[in-house]
Amino acid sequence: MALSDAIESFKGHLETLPDRQKPKEILRKRPLPLYRAHGITDPKKLVAQLVSDRLVASREMAMGYLYERIMEEVCAAIKLTNSEKKEWKGIDFRKETNDETLLINLKSSRATSNADISDATQRNLVAAAKHEQDKQSKRASSGDDNPLSKVERKIVPMRAIARGVSSPETIKTVNQVDIRIVVGDTLWKRLGAGANFTRKIEAALGAQPVDTKVVADAEEALRQKLLSELASNGCIQKDGSLNWPAVLKAFPDQ
Known part of the structure; x- marks a missing residue:
């Protein structure tokens, strides 16, 4: 039961991961010139790629959250x-x-x-x-x-x-x-925690998967926040394409 509790907590952590992202921070910390170098001119394509890249890194880091919960729930570590x-x-x-x-x-x-x-x-x-x-x-x-x-x-x-x-x-x-x-x-x-515990973690993750609709909705909400941030900073032109000079001026590399 303790492992199940840790996985359930981790599941909630993953489902709310997009909600905890800050649009301005994403735009300021991602290497925006690299995205320009890939010929992206559509704001929707840019924010889709930004969200995808950011969440991949965040989910990798989230594994630390899982192991911390297991340490507490299963191993009785403080x-x-x-x-x-x-x-x-x-x-x-x-x-x-x-x-x-x-x-x-x-x-x-x-x-x-x-x-x-x-x-x-x-x-x-x-x-x-x-x-x-x-x-x-x-x-x-x-x-x-x-x-x-x-x-x-x-x-x-x-x-x-x-x-x-x-x-x-x-x-x-x-x-x-x-x-x-x-x-x-x-x-x-x-x-x-017992023998072969890594396999037990993997099985528990498969048995308690995240709600993909909840995650998809949260990701879409984050994309919309990024689009709004770009628009409010004059980064989208009248024809709907990106104004890259404005993007790089508004969100310089940090």
């Missing part, structure tokens, strides 16, 4: 708040077991631009582990009568990659701190 992330820089989730505290830096896949574990990420994971160790030591030596505060757990900083070919868990030692690098099914099993 997502750090923005204020907590300032204290544990680079950590997205924490999960406590009977004998471990996992400090998790989550990435969707190896294909993402920041999937490789950079020096900065390594430093963040090491610092987070040492910070957690300090807090654990202070709790253990405090006068708190709560026995739970005295529990000493092994602190495990982890680079978690949600999707990819599974391989045995590897360890990268940095400044005497062991960073676990865990990928795909190995990760999900490590976090308590």
